[in-house]
Amino acid sequence: MKFTLTLLGTGGSAGLPQIGGADGSGDWGMCDPLEPRNARSRASAVVACGESRLLIDTSPELRLQLIANRIGRIDAVLFTHPHADHIAGLDEVRILNRLLGAPIPGYSTGQTWAELRRRFDYAFKPWVAPEPGLPPSFFRPVIETRLVAPGAIHTINGWNVNVIGQDHGFGPTLGLRFGNVAYCTDVVRFDDEALAQLRDLDTWVIDCFTRGPRHPSHANLEQVVAWEAQLRPRRTILTHMGPDMDYAALRASLPARMEPGYDGMIIEGEFV
Template identity: 55%
Template sequence: MMRVVMLGCGGSAGVPQLGGEDGRGDWGACDPAEPRNRRTRSSIIIEQDGRRLLIDTGPDLRAQLLATGIASIDAVLFTHAHADHITGLDDVRILNRLTGKPIDAYASTKTMEELALRFDYAFRPWKPPGFYRPVLVPHQVEAGQDLTIAGFPVTLLDQDHGYARSLGIRVGRFAYSTDVVAMEPEVLDRLQGIDTWVVGCFQRQKHATHAHIALVAQWAARIGVRRTVLTHMGYDLDWGWMQANLPPGLEPGFDGMEIHPAS
């Protein structure tokens, strides 16, 4: 059975954001007494039959893996090159040490170019033994491809992120779509038949680069998905408020959440 672990479900600034009257965090509309409102940057692990695929390496990666008890991955896929999705890449070196091997990394051509600029040392050829730096084996991929990553049958989806593009991912009857504000009809068509969809939803009202609640609900109805779990949520979205007000079929995610999509 597939298991999806939501390592983090927050926006680029997390929840709480830096600031607040006492300097201990700006919670916005979120209740600080509700632990599920505390959100690190968005990332997931897809796991099945002992294989693990990591989606993105945000700045909270180390803490996320410790919190969920995960100490190995077989591959990593980057949705895009924004800082909140890549700047934890250096922590992969410890995963290299624990697994004793380089780790395959998948990204679009543009994202791979950005990664190579910011983390050039991670893509240099490995000279064993030891891992004093992360060692990634680059694989350039593009939206629309069907391929196998770490034994998972993966479909890559093209997503409009406002001023950029991002990759969505479908694995069987599960899909993950973060950092998206518009989806073409043909992309929504490729999501037909999924059981569970984890999708970015930044706030209640419209946003220039991220989907909002009404838009996600519209997409979910178009696809006919049974269960839609929100991620990449900002401090406008309080857990309790969402539990009471989200349309049927939509629910808020939380850090550490485990999802078992139907096969």
């Protein structure tokens, strides 16, 4: 059963360009502003198989991301962790509710749900279905919470999704494996169990914030190269990239089988 993984956003928590710059038009860091693949929104992704779509995180640019990628319907959402760059677009779920005509199933850990309820309490209030013959009304997002656990395989949209525990430095996050493809954003360390879940991959999308020194909460290029040599996926794609990660410079210098991702990149996979 084939599927696609669309990288809606591949930037770090501030996006690229960041706010600022000499004339206020944006700070590109070490990245070439004339290379369109250096323009990066915050990290979200969509897995699509047949008519079903799973949204991974609700970035601040979610509305623009879905429109740019012509994705007009979402059937479920999964949150990897509750940092602002991965959840600040949660209110856009109300439009997804309208398109679906129903509450949207949401998947995450109890810890993440507790934080989301604290910040977006209105999205988790009881929803009353309309009277027979009347259309559903969604003036706020409506999410039905479901728990997932690291190290387990969960059924989402009828697919088997392998949930991977990750260390983000300041707290845990979730990586996800869909058949022969894995998506691992916001991670600085993997334990042995997580590494075992990442073996025998065709494509691995992995957090790589910087080419510079080690970062307290994100992998740098040195770490990713070491993981890649250990796991040996056929293809490794970098995401959650910061202002020193110029697309052309990376393409010219990365080891074989490694490449930078970009907003709108579509990856093909298969549930095996």
